[in-house]
Amino acid sequence: MRMIFTKLVRLVVVLFVVTFLSFWFIKLIGGNNDLVAKMIPFASIEEKERVREEIGLNKPFFVQYRNWIGNFVTGDLGQIYTGSGANVASVPVSETIVKRLPVSLELMLYAQLLALAIAIPLGVFTAYRAGSKFDRGSNMAAFGLLALPQFVVALLLATYVGAKWQLLPTQANVDPFPLSPADNWQYMLMPIISLALAQIAIYTRLLRSDMIATLQEDFITTAKAKGIPAKRVLFRHALRPSSLTLLTVAGLNVGALIGGAVVIERIFQVPGIGGLLAASILSQQYLLTQSLVVLIAIFYILLNFFVDILYSVLDPRIRHARAVA
Amino acid sequence: MPAPSHNSGDDIVQSLVADKSHDSAVDEPMLYFAAVTDGPEIANIGKKRKGLGVGAWLSIIWLALLLTSSFAAPFLPIPDPINDVELPRSGGGKAVVIATPPSLDHLFGLDGSGHDVLSRVIWGARNSLLIGIVSVGLGLLVGGVLGNIAGYFKGKIGGFIGSVLDILLAFPQLILALFVVTVLGHTVANVTFALAIVSTPVLARIARASALSWSEREFVLAARAQGATHRRVIWREVLPNVLPAMFSIALLGIAVVIVAEAGLAIIGAGVKPEVVTWGNIIVGGQGELRGAAHIVLAPSLIIFLTVLSLNFLGDVVRARSDVRDSAL
Amino acid sequence: MRKSKKSADAAARFETEPAEGPLLQVVDLHTHFHTGRGVARAVDGVTLSLERGQTLGVVGESGSGKTVLARSIMGLLPKSNVERTGSILFEGREIIDASNDELRALWGSQMSMVFQDPMTSLNPVMKIGNQITEMILQHLDVSKKYAGELALAQLKAVGIPEAERRLKEYPHQMSGGMRQRIMIAIAIACGPKLLFADEPTTALDVTVQAQILDLLEEQQRERFMAMILVTHDLGVVAGRADEIVVMYAGRIVEKAPTGLLFSDMRHPYTEALLRSIPKLSAPSHSLLQAIGGRPPDIVNPPTGCKFSPRCPYVHEKCTQEEPPLVDATSPDHQFRCWTPVGTPENRAALEANRAAGLESALAVVEDVLPAGVSTATETLPQVTTSHLRGGTINPKGSV
């Protein structure tokens, strides 16, 4: 309990640091007045002034930060301003994010599930049969996959599966994008495969080397000597103690994919968070950038928290060591 | 380092906790590199006892070929990648296809504007390799120094550098690069700079881990006990041992950066389109996947082979100096 | 469900009525590892047999091949680069060529093993209870609940206090001695006919060692299990084994019923082992240094008698020709030496070696020399077992 409490305190501190830094950094880049000029360069002077007023750019820095945090906590992430002359319109940032987040989550989740579903049995089996022909073949394939950039996979898929054979649509920029996996799977399948492929290679190799180490352990011989089937020895006895590294990397990937799948999102025109973030920077909508960066940071931190808890679930020694500490 | 004793289960717990449960964000780059350079099987491909092995030689030959041809691009008998345009003669009422597929005249075919794709790939290699090598070189210089300092002086300095690195690593790397390029402008120099910024914390982390483990070794402790200055110990004892690890990782890093350049180009944050880079060639061909896939596939293949060679060599260097056991 | 079709087929091989005769018969067993340096003959022509309910002690210093022998018999060796030849009859049925699937029907239920290091032999991420019940469920056709009760009974039988609570705990929450008790509970849970105990006390505190050995003995007697007790300490097996096999470099150098071995010891290596029984104060591994010289390299063993580089009685013939395993006064006592301990030739060789300044010969201390064989053997085992039992005199110590 105390452990969770200290962790929570740390979490809050880190969140403050992250929000402050990103707020300050973007102010620094944008410059107070410039920020609006960059967002709506073709708006009339009066409109720009109005927007400045609305955002509160005229106030002192710390007041701005406080207001921003206050709004952020209540779910008001600010507005996206577009338009020219006197016609400046605004859309709430939260509205856009709410539309995009499920897409990114789906992309990330399925890519991870696919990668793990293939990598876990493959890693376990190649470790079990380390040195066999199959193991060597799989190792080489994995090494090749690691050298295959995700965008190359994506472009290959887009070229053949999409353009040449026309099995799946390559452009997902349909509006509104169907949020239910049952309706959007044909848009998501290729992006998911593109993201998962390299991860299969990474996961398989990491799990394999950890498994090989575990399979040398005495308790594996004990399990074998108990007469339980090989499959159970591998999956019930060896897999769990071998999966901590895999868990770490998978956790990191989940974090990285939520905002980092930009290239794949772009190639397949998937409306995800990564693409939104890139677009916000390219079109200098820094208010949007700010909110997204903070959201991603929060996601990252929560994820770390979650992975930490998973460690304890997987390994009772960690659980108890922490309870004592 | 205390010898592991079999009857102290607490030691195991301690090391486990220390290994796995500290801020997990920390290890991402290292785990990536661990995944690439894992196990001796790959480094040993085609290898008979000592010597480098067929795989390593093939990698070296490929990279050498790439480097020399990109250096010598202006003197090679290839069309200019920007000014030379070949437009096919229109034949009897048929639609004119400009982006013709590979032929004997044009090994990689022509692109949509009639440029020779092979020539563009060779000229593109100049920029892409330049970006890769220079940015990793910069990252290695800055990150190596920071990492070694952080790893060697464990206390406050190390902690501070460590947390700065953590924060930098928490951002999606490509987004960070995109941000820098957008602010500074789409030139080769700026893209290089942006990617150097992104790779610095990664390389620093690895250098730090490596330096940490080496600075605990007996001979380093012995040197310090004998009253050697910090500078001397870092320079003479720690650095020489960290360097092979760094070199191995630099090779993998160049591969990552080459891919990142193309990634930036695809999301519209790369070097401006007039400059020929591998990324820009791909972006140029993206619209013609259906009719002229070769425009995209040719540079993709070259990138794949280059990354493969770099990874392979990195693995060989790693296996030879056996840095993974100590550093990762 | 519990038993897949495959393992049922495999088990069929062992469902025929067990034949008459000894429980285990090993004939000319060789286990060779193909290593980078060459062939390591870890077990090199071992023949032995074991009756139901009996205890066989296997003694030898580190690296003599005891563990490999035990694992070879059970079929628990790694698959790659290993060559196993000879014959292993378990209840009269050949098991040396049995596949893992076939052996699985025997492992745990017919024969099982207690390992050397209890700190590493239990799965660290699995509850104790599950580690026991999983095996019970594998071999016995019982309900989960009943398996749980059986597990509890086992824990109580091996003397674990608060057994109910312990079932739900993990190995790291227990001491080494307790973990070894749990290992024993696991090994005997399905009532095996043969138990291998591979140095079950080496990794434990001296005070716990005797308790664990007593526990093994008690359980063995209660369940009429046969046991192969592997150790490097003659003192451990002296009061416990019915028969003792002394191993050196993968070979049996002396084999005899326990009493006979101590009263009529023939091999110089056995003698050296006896002389090196640790004192109470010494740490448990110190005896390994007590015999001068190093254990032989099993990849490139010395020619002739493998003990010759370290033997105080070595003479010319020893380095040229390896002695065969021959019968002593009775056929159940065998040894492998040209000039066995206690013979005049042996004495002469020692004198000659002393005169030549051979280190191993000079190291031989007169008072334990077999000149007074009978006195030495009568007292020594007693002394050693009593120290293991924390000072109480053990009636069995007299052998």
Ligand SMILES: Nc1ncnc2c1ncn2[C@@H]1O[C@H](COP(=O)(O)OP(=O)(O)OP(=O)(O)O)[C@@H](O)[C@H]1O
């Ligand atoms: N998998 C293997 N590959 C190669 N050599 C092996 C292997 N396992 C054991 N050996 C060798 O076989 C020999 C006998 O080993 P073993 O473990 O049986 O000794 P031991 O008598 O049990 O010693 P200890 O008292 O230390 O447990 C040793 O020289 C060892 O190096």
Ligand code: SF4
């Ligand atoms: S006397 Fe000779 S044969 Fe006997 S053990 Fe010594 S060396 Fe070997």
Ligand SMILES: [Mg+2]
């Ligand atoms: Mg052993």
